[in-house]
Amino acid sequence: MGNDVFEITVNAVKLIVVFLLMVQAVPILVWLERRGSAFIQNRFGPNRVGPLGLLQLLADAVKFITKEDFAPDKAIRKLFYAAPVFALIPATLAYAAIPMSLPFMVPAFEMLGSTWGPYTFRVQGYEIGVGIVFILGVSSLAAYTILMAGWGSGSKFSLLGALRAAAQVISYELALGLSIVGVILLYGTFNLTEMIQAQQGPLQFTAFGHTITSAVSWIPNWGIFYQPIGFLLFFAAAFAESNRLPFDLAEGEAELVAGFHTEYGGFKMLMFFIGEYGHMMIASGLATTFFFGGYGIPGITPDELQQIILGWGFSEAGAGGLNSLIHFLSYNVKFAIFLWIFIQVRWTLPRFRYDQLMDLGWKTMLPWALANTIATAVIIYAVS
Amino acid sequence: MSEMPLGGIIFLTIFIAIFGTALIFLARAIGGQRKNNSAVKRDIYECGIPGQDKKESKVSVKFYLTAILFILFDIEIIFMYPWAISFRDFIANGMGTPIMISMGVFIAIFIYGLWWGVKSRALEWD
Amino acid sequence: MTADAFLFWFLALSTVAGGVMVVSLTNPIYAALSLAFTMVSVAAVFVTLEAFFVAGVQLIVYAGAVMVLFVMVLMLFDLKHEVESFARGKVTGAIKLLAAGLLAGLLIGAILYSSSGELGSSAPQAAAQIDSTKTLGYRLFTQHIFAFEALGVLLLVIAVGVVALSRSKGGTHGKH
Amino acid sequence: MVNTNVFLEIGLNHYLVLSTVLFCLGMIGVLLRKNAIVMLMSIELMLNAVNISFIAFGKYNSNIDGQIMVFFVMTIAAAEAAVGLALAVSIFKRFKEVNIRFFEHLKG
Numbered sequence: 001m002g003n004d005v006f007e008i009t010v011n012a013v014k015l016i017v018v019f020l021l022m023v024q025a026v027p028i029l030v031w032l033e034r035r036g037s038a039f040i041q042n043r044f045g046p047n048r049v050g051p052l053g054l055l056q057l058l059a060d061a062v063k064f065i066t067k068e069d070f071a072p073d074k075a076i077r078k079l080f081y082a083a084p085v086f087a088l089i090p091a092t093l094a095y096a097a098i099p100m101s102l103p104f105m106v107p108a109f110e111m112l113g114s115t116w117g118p119y120t121f122r123v124q125g126y127e128i129g130v131g132i133v134f135i136l137g138v139s140s141l142a143a144y145t146i147l148m149a150g151w152g153s154g155s156k157f158s159l160l161g162a163l164r165a166a167a168q169v170i171s172y173e174l175a176l177g178l179s180i181v182g183v184i185l186l187y188g189t190f191n192l193t194e195m196i197q198a199q200q201g202p203l204q205f206t207a208f209g210h211t212i213t214s215a216v217s218w219i220p221n222w223g224i225f226y227q228p229i230g231f232l233l234f235f236a237a238a239f240a241e242s243n244r245l246p247f248d249l250a251e252g253e254a255e256l257v258a259g260f261h262t263e264y265g266g267f268k269m270l271m272f273f274i275g276e277y278g279h280m281m282i283a284s285g286l287a288t289t290f291f292f293g294g295y296g297i298p299g300i301t302p303d304e305l306q307q308i309i310l311g312w313g314f315s316e317a318g319a320g321g322l323n324s325l326i327h328f329l330s331y332n333v334k335f336a337i338f339l340w341i342f343i344q345v346r347w348t349l350p351r352f353r354y355d356q357l358m359d360l361g362w363k364t365m366l367p368w369a370l371a372n373t374i375a376t377a378v379i380i381y382a383v384s
Numbered sequence: 385m386s387e388m389p390l391g392g393i394i395f396l397t398i399f400i401a402i403f404g405t406a407l408i409f410l411a412r413a414i415g416g417q418r419k420n421n422s423a424v425k426r427d428i429y430e431c432g433i434p435g436q437d438k439k440e441s442k443v444s445v446k447f448y449l450t451a452i453l454f455i456l457f458d459i460e461i462i463f464m465y466p467w468a469i470s471f472r473d474f475i476a477n478g479m480g481t482p483i484m485i486s487m488g489v490f491i492a493i494f495i496y497g498l499w500w501g502v503k504s505r506a507l508e509w510d
Numbered sequence: 511m512t513a514d515a516f517l518f519w520f521l522a523l524s525t526v527a528g529g530v531m532v533v534s535l536t537n538p539i540y541a542a543l544s545l546a547f548t549m550v551s552v553a554a555v556f557v558t559l560e561a562f563f564v565a566g567v568q569l570i571v572y573a574g575a576v577m578v579l580f581v582m583v584l585m586l587f588d589l590k591h592e593v594e595s596f597a598r599g600k601v602t603g604a605i606k607l608l609a610a611g612l613l614a615g616l617l618i619g620a621i622l623y624s625s626s627g628e629l630g631s632s633a634p635q636a637a638a639q640i641d642s643t644k645t646l647g648y649r650l651f652t653q654h655i656f657a658f659e660a661l662g663v664l665l666l667v668i669a670v671g672v673v674a675l676s677r678s679k680g681g682t683h684g685k686h
Numbered sequence: 687m688v689n690t691n692v693f694l695e696i697g698l699n700h701y702l703v704l705s706t707v708l709f710c711l712g713m714i715g716v717l718l719r720k721n722a723i724v725m726l727m728s729i730e731l732m733l734n735a736v737n738i739s740f741i742a743f744g745k746y747n748s749n750i751d752g753q754i755m756v757f758f759v760m761t762i763a764a765a766e767a768a769v770g771l772a773l774a775v776s777i778f779k780r781f782k783e784v785n786i787r788f789f790e791h792l793k794g
Contacts, residue, residue, distance in 0.1 A: 015396045069412040073426040085404035126389040133566030140574025155428035163447045170454045177461045184468035267411035355509035362507045451579045452768045456665045470647030493662040506673040518696045522704045529711040559745045564753045606717040614710035621702045668765045675772040
């Protein structure tokens with residue numbers, strides 16, 4: 001994690017901050033979801049508590065934490081209580097691996113009578129060489145949470161919902177994993193930071209040894225222009241992975257009450273919420289990283305921006321920090337757009353039937369992802 | 385280049401586990417217990433009729449069939465990852481055609497498996 | 511070096527603890543969950559051995575797929591806490607434990623005895639300059655290409671067999 | 687005389703001993719348990735132990751083939767688990783029994 005006490009401490013604090021950021025974003029998303037759904041359905045939504053109903057978040061939190069803690073008699077208490085805690089782990093571990101901005105340098109400084117060497121801190125939980133594989137592996141552990149909750153509740157609705165949800169999650173993992181193969185073929189790396197670096201600069205195609213740069217210089221070199229089908233498949237599969245409408249078959253109210261968290265209430269329920277929204281955030285972050293240049297800003301590379309900021313009279317380190325901050329904002333704008341798409345889709349599309357869902361995953365998305373992979377490979381092979 | 389900060393991952397895992405457990409206990413302490421603690425309240429959810437145990441519910445064996453097919457296809461997809469990452473190197477080394485052929489055979493097997501699965505109605509949910 | 515050693519002992523402890531729980535817990539679902547935990551720990555052990563990609567595959571395939579299948583099947587069966595989860599007979603049980611212990615002792619003895627050889631004490635050579643995953647892909651698709659294709663066929667055969675098995679209504683005498 | 691280096695310097699032997707211990711745990715599971723599915727799980731444990739030693743040898747020999755072998759072992763193990771569970775499920779559906787002693791009553 002680092003070479004000395006300072007670096008280790010900063011990295012540990014950074015991890016905790018990433019976790020809290022994720023937890024923190026959930027009430028905001030819930031508010032956005034409720035206001036957004038009201039906006040879409042021509043209602044007002046929560047608007048009484050505080051300006052624009054923003055304090056509703058706080059009221060909700062207070063409500064959740066003052067609920068009676070409760071487990072049914074037939075529940076297996078160990079699993080029943082462990083499942084919500086485990087729901088947080090895969091989402092956070094995966095989210096911490098997504099780069100959110102440029103790394104920034106801290107020059108050497110004096111503290112407590114000794115010199116602390118120059119450091120480079122990344123704006124992400126940790127940098128992982130095989131980033132995609134790690135994220136896929138960790139998020140595939142989310143199935144255990146569902147199964148533990150469903151089994152531990154001791155209720156048939158929970159068990160049925162859990163089995164459905166697990167079958168759905170694993171089915172769409174295939175389409176998700178296969179749609180990423182095209183991305184890996186394109187960038188030739190598993191590392192998310194290297195992918196973002198490959199997407200900087202204006203759009204340019206390299207074909208038959210010639211480089212064709214687009215005439216309009218502000219069109220960025222984003223993955224979406226190379227992998228449009230891959231993006232659609234990835235994003236649709238990500239909806240299913242995070243159990244969101246139109247794929248929320250696990251909790252189809254008419255059939256299964258509330259799926260695997262039928263028996264949960266109060267704070268434990270909120271933790272499942274955090275896990276679910278965490279998966280949404282991972283999907284948004286990954287879509288941003290793979291297809292929309294990550295933290296990059298269209299029309300300008302980080303080095304050029306650094307030069308511009310230096311021109312404003314900042315020191316090297318200060319300019320680096322400001323540059324990092326600007327890219328962080330850029331990342332968050334893209335990230336928020338994707339989160340809004342998640343919400344918009346939820347309140348626009350109706351739910352699938354379960355057989356339609358499975359057909360879509362196995363018989364439509366999997367073949368299309370395969371076709372996308374083959375097409376990408378053939379094109380890469382043909383043009384080089 | 386390939387690095388994995390195992391210490392950080394383990395630290396974060398343990399931190400979340402402790403944090404989550406603490407939150408659950410906190411909610412338990414603040415929420416307290418209500419006076420009503422009847423058997424009906426502590427029963428599992430049911431809509432108007434006496435609660436039914438999960439033992440009596442029949443679960444379709446389709447779920448496990450889906451899971452098995454998922455494992456087999458998942459491994460085939462995982463095999464594509466090392467291919468995808470070294471594909472450009474192969475082309476650069478002039479081995480593009482052999483690698484395309486060998487992967488083509490593999491993908492053909494994959495497609496045949498998928499086609500067979502669809503044809504045999506193993507993936508049919510009704 | 512100390513941090514690495516600490517990490518190794520921590521992971522070794524969690525791996526072995528998970529293994530012991532798999533063998534000793536009488537409820538099969540708990541055993542399956544602890545096996546999943548062991549798999550994750552083994553993936554972490556792979557990371558300490560710098561096999562990053564294989565560690566990820568271990569997570570995806572073993573922890574994320576195979577063990578999910580086990581847990582799902584156990585839940586489908588709804589196997590409760592078993593009274594007789596271990597084989598009968600104290601004497602035979604003791605003999606079996608002894609045999610396993612003897613094998614462990616023999617193997618560990620052999621490992622320690624042979625550690626004076628050139629393998630045991632030699633520090634690992636500097637990591638190859640090329641990215642190890644790319645090297646892995648390169649070797650897999652040049653040296654082991656036939657094994658790779660054979661595995662593709664094997665997976666297909668298994669898929670067919672499994673579907674056929676689940677199709678049969680049970681029973682051992684012809685079709686129904 | 688306790689050599690502290692054994693605890694502080696991790697080498698190939700440590701991984702091999704870990705692998706041995708895991709393997710023997712899996713073996714105990716296969717020998718002692720009666721539930722067919724738990725026995726399958728113990729076999730997975732043994733395969734994992736083997737994988738650890740493959741990767742350890744691969745690293746200390748600077749040879750990537752160990753990892754490729756692990757890749758293959760994982761595939762075979764997953765296939766084995768799939769077939770084993772499919773068999774167990776069909777027997778369970780028919781006879782409601784997963785005890786391994788029961789299986790010897792089956793006749794072709």
